Amino acid sequence: MESPSPSKPGALASFVRFVVCGGGVGLLSGAAVPLLATLMPWALANAVITVASTLLCTELHALFTFGTGRRAGWRRHLQSAGSATAAYVVTCSAMVVLHTVQSSPGLFTQQTVYLGASALAGTGRFLVLRLFVFADGRRDMATAIADGAGTPTGASTDSSASAPRRPAHHARTHHRPTRPVVAATC
Numbered sequence: 001m002e003s004p005s006p007s008k009p010g011a012l013a014s015f016v017r018f019v020v021c022g023g024g025v026g027l028l029s030g031a032a033v034p035l036l037a038t039l040m041p042w043a044l045a046n047a048v049i050t051v052a053s054t055l056l057c058t059e060l061h062a063l064f065t066f067g068t069g070r071r072a073g074w075r076r077h078l079q080s081a082g083s084a085t086a087a088y089v090v091t092c093s094a095m096v097v098l099h100t101v102q103s104s105p106g107l108f109t110q111q112t113v114y115l116g117a118s119a120l121a122g123t124g125r126f127l128v129l130r131l132f133v134f135a136d137g138r139r140d141m142a143t144a145i146a147d148g149a150g151t152p153t154g155a156s157t158d159s160s161a162s163a164p165r166r167p168a169h170h171a172r173t174h175h176r177p178t179r180p181v182v183a184a185t186c
Contacts, residue, residue: 008067011130017065018126022057029053054084066134079133086128087121 036045058080062072094117
């Protein structure tokens with residue numbers, strides 16, 4: 001197996017980096033909201049910190065987690081915000097369902113449901129960011145999914161290698177493989 005380059009970490013290394021970056025920024029955000037709330041209403045402080053932490057995390061994910069070698073740019077920021085919004089909807093929905101099923105759940109039950117939903121949403125967000133938002137444009141989705149610890153021996157990371165051969169009269173036509181783009185509304 002070919003090992004991932006230092007700038008392009010494998011799936012496991014990316015996931016660990018995703019957890020460390022997201023968790024670290026989450027802890028800082030948790031401390032920053034109450035401090036900022038001394039200067040403005042709590043809801044506004046939460047919104048400001050949420051936007052700032054999402055921007056910071058997206059830059060960290062671009063440079064460190066997924067090793068793109070460049071800053072995120074507006075498209076990636078919007079796509080990342082969309083995936084963060086989807087994750088927020090998942091955790092809120094889980095809590096609404098819990099309170100619908102059980103009118104007065106205990107603290108342990110609430111924490112269990114919330115943390116379970118957060119883990120599920122976080123894993124989904126990681127996959128969206130890895131496979132779509134920060135995916136290498138030269139690789140197709142099937143290669144990215146199969147790339148747990150690098151590409152199989154002899155496999156190309158260029159999806160055009162598996163594309164059908166074109167007739168000689170089309171030899172000068174440059175075809176760039178396309179990959180799905182996740183809209184900011186996920």
